[in-house]
Amino acid sequence: MKKLFADGSLLFVAFIWGSTFVIVQNAIQTLPPHLFNGIRFLLAAIILSLFVGKKEKKFITLKLMKAGTFLGFFLFIGYAFQTVGLIYTTSSKAGFITGLSVLIVPILATYYLKEPPKLIIFISAGFGTVGLYFLTLAGISQINFGDLLILICAIGFAFHIVFTSKFTEQHPALPLTIIQLLTVSILSFLSSFTFEKTLVSLNQVLHGDVIFALLITSIFATAIAFYIQTKFQQFTSAARVAIIFAMEPVFAAITAFFVLNERLSMYGLIGCLFIFTAMITTEIPKLLKRELKQTNHI
Template identity: 60%
Template structure:
């Protein structure tokens, strides 16, 4: 299997993990404030990766003292934190369906940012796939995407920061050790999330017993190890073998996996428009794999 194809498959697995854990995260933040949840989640994930680094006797901890690597990790972690932060606050003022659609617009934002920031020229078919992906996201969240408000603008900023995270991961992933870069990135998110908790959420905690609810413990265990440590390590390691624009398109599968998980776990029915949306996103991924030379031949024959 070619590196590019294997990388795409690994990143699709990441989208699956994030989509599959969406339901349990929703349950957990009903008991633990979102910023505190993210702080604990990312800290556990970082400690997990540090333990792995020590166990396999790699010089990862020494590499973390590289100024270049630390700066790269802090930049990635800051973009990731800001994405989560704006999404969290924005959800207070808008609906989940609108938030899902607007966040998904990063599919269209990434190709242009890639071209501007890292001079990575995506294939023509990727732009076509991104357009189809946005249509799919619209149908997947249809029924509540009208009447923009302040919360929607915050979610749009979230989409921009998530897009920046994807683009700069593509820039830094090939220049640094993946494990070291992931550790610094996760620690950055944890620290920034903790300060946000102290500033905005501390008053929300009524009792410690509420924080150790079963749903919180389960969510922290699953998301820390799989949806954070493993997922971001995979992204950091394998994004260097594909394009940022294609990564954004692959990650558009996250709401599809979330919808399927919700259907299986909590028997949440997927509407006809939701099924259409899923099909559009699947089609977008297939279109993005068409070689440009095939497209050029098709256009010449017209």
């Protein structure tokens, strides 16, 4: 039951991220991306810190802070390289290459978490990757500099998923989430100061689209989403989390359909079907076990 609830919660996270993608795209037309992320993650950390009680404060140790900083670094790598990579490549290719973390995670989990390499997981990851390809129609025949940056982003997100599985078993979720969000915020502000030379006025920060995006993303797509991931990932495998998160572009496509009236092509529908199949495939061993138990009981 815990695993089922955890999977449902993580699927909800994928829904949040997918449904807020359009909002973020609109906001970074006004505010530089690194600066936007810096403010977004800082606000999220502040929001979560309001819920830290005496019980949680006892667990804020140097070991926890190191773990949170470590996770925050890989999370920042994911967001930063994705942001810069989008300057040099298309969003469809970026979506596909970012989704390759679904293949990277099972390999990393086998090495770092000693998770046994299950054939069904790699088959599901393969289905997910094919689905992402059809959904984004990435022209991977021509690899450019931006694609390589996005690949680093995918590796960053993959490491974040894998080590979240490791550290959530050792530390309480709330302070661990706050530390990693603060780390992303600090590194994003430093990146903005270093690379985003354009002067930003108060009017840009207080722009309607920016304020709306900051409120929605800091509360839902950052504070709530990363707390849920940190809290519930301990009840499932890292490889399965990656497959669940492959649903993010599916939810993004559905949101774009309702909000922007964007129509999914036949290839897009095929892609969604493959990703759904990837999620269902991981359930096959559980279903077979249940049937065997019921048969033996009879």
